[in-house]
Amino acid sequence: MNIYELISKRRTVRKFLPEKLSEDILKKYVSAARLAPSGANLQPLKYKIVNDEKTVSEIFECVKWAAYIAPEGNPKKGEEPTAYIAVCADTDIKKEGFEGDMGAAVMSMILLAESEGVGSCWMQAIDYKKISEILKFPENIKLLCVLALGKKAETPVFVDKTDSIKYFKDENGILNVPKRTLEEILL
Numbered sequence: 001m002n003i004y005e006l007i008s009k010r011r012t013v014r015k016f017l018p019e020k021l022s023e024d025i026l027k028k029y030v031s032a033a034r035l036a037p038s039g040a041n042l043q044p045l046k047y048k049i050v051n052d053e054k055t056v057s058e059i060f061e062c063v064k065w066a067a068y069i070a071p072e073g074n075p076k077k078g079e080e081p082t083a084y085i086a087v088c089a090d091t092d093i094k095k096e097g098f099e100g101d102m103g104a105a106v107m108s109m110i111l112l113a114e115s116e117g118v119g120s121c122w123m124q125a126i127d128y129k130k131i132s133e134i135l136k137f138p139e140n141i142k143l144l145c146v147l148a149l150g151k152k153a154e155t156p157v158f159v160d161k162t163d164s165i166k167y168f169k170d171e172n173g174i175l176n177v178p179k180r181t182l183e184e185i186l187l
């Protein structure tokens with residue numbers, strides 16, 4: 001599969017199989033993030049891998065899923081992610097302006113995971129304070145987002161947007177994600 005096909009096929013996944021992801025696989029994703037572009041090459045981002053059952057379930061309580069179709073989009077019992085990677089900024093390295101670095105790093109991890117059949121959900125509707133407490137982050141480690149991960153148990157699709165950008169489940173229960181057309185976004 002070429003990169004464009006991979007990008008087209010990638011969708012946010014919110015239903016996962018109950019199969020653990022090894023520390024080595026997760027470290028490989030962080031290594032992909034490590035190699036991403038970084039403003040002034042400062043590389044202020046730090047990562048926490050979470051794949052022990054107890055902490056994974058604690059973090060599950062601190063995240064919100066698929067606002068447009070809540071609570072229908074929540075992973076049901078047994079469909080929860082099996083790992084998270086918390087993406088953080090080290091404010092000892094840089095004080096502010098992490099969005100660009102975060103986007104490049106997170107997307108690198110998402111695409112690498114996708115290429116291996118591992119689904120992901122980039123999450124920022126999260127309880128930053130609580131997650132930082134659970135993960136015992138020191139003062140200089142600012143949580144930016146979490147990436148929920150697991151083997152895929154659903155295959156959402158994209159459709160060209162007609163009237164609304166709100167994703168929806170179709171009559172077969174498949175998540176459809178409207179994307180603005182090329183005509184709409186080209187200036």
Ligand SMILES: Cc1cc2nc3c(=O)[nH]c(=O)nc-3n(C[C@H](O)[C@H](O)[C@H](O)COP(=O)(O)O)c2cc1C
Pocket residue numbers: 010011012013014064065066067121122123124125126156167177
């Ligand atoms: C910055 C950002 C924050 C997001 N936060 C959440 C979130 O907290 N919960 C969630 O279920 N999805 C979250 N998403 C996933 C988006 O809902 C999803 O990317 C969007 O609906 C488009 O679907 P697609 O990723 O399948 O193309 C987030 C995505 C981005 C880029």
